[in-house]
Amino acid sequence: MKHFTSKLLFFVFCMFITTNSFASVDLNSTQTQSFLKNVETYVNSLKKISGTFTQSSSNGATDAGKFYIDKPGKMRLEYESPILLVADGNSIVYEDKKLDQISYISMNSNPASIILNGDVKITGKNSSVKVKDIVEKDGFSEITLSTPNEKQSGTITLIFETKPLSLYGWRVRDAQGITTNVHLSNIKPETSFSSNLFKITRSKSIGSKKNKSKYY
Secondary structure (H helix, E strand, C coil), rough: HHHHHHHCCCCCCCCCHHHHCEEEEEECHHHHHHHHHHHHHHHHHCCCEEEEEEECCCCEEEEEEEEEEEEEEEEEEEEEEEEEEEEEECCCEEEEECCCEEEEEHHHHHHHHHHHCCCCCCCCCCCEEEEEEEEECCCCEEEECCCHHHHHEEEEEEEEEEEEEEEEEEECCCCCCCEEEEEEEEEHHHECHHHEEEEEEECCECCCCCCCCCCC
């Protein structure tokens, strides 16, 4: 389960800058609120994207691979290791191909699902998340967000390059205290994806007979 959690709290950021090297900003200032609004608009503009990622966790695990995001709710992470992670809008499915094992987790229990929302609200009275901190340095901004079930799901810190505004990656800290850094690269917009991309296909065999591939 620990292996599953470290892979699930995914994606892509071997950070070369740490939070402690940043300077916190006033969350209530007009300038900060304007910046958050720009971030909100930018994140919501990322409807269909693909690219590559690298990932590292505080438990020593590292990996890399390709990602596909189709908002709302859908994501596919193809790791270089025999791991596949797929979010279909309802749940997150984790497949360990080496062990021939599949696990499921609720979307709401993973703070990374925040970025998959079709309409992310981080400002105003209707905000769906809480802004816990913002730190800035050397052209980067880190925005730490949490949901109402923070004790169960942990927090996510979105990391942006500020000029121009672009998503660099994120850092997830789970309820067990494990931190996973994800760095995104080669991000490009997509016009459409195959619906099968956000399903996991397995070939089950019984004795010498193979059944047709089944979508989970």
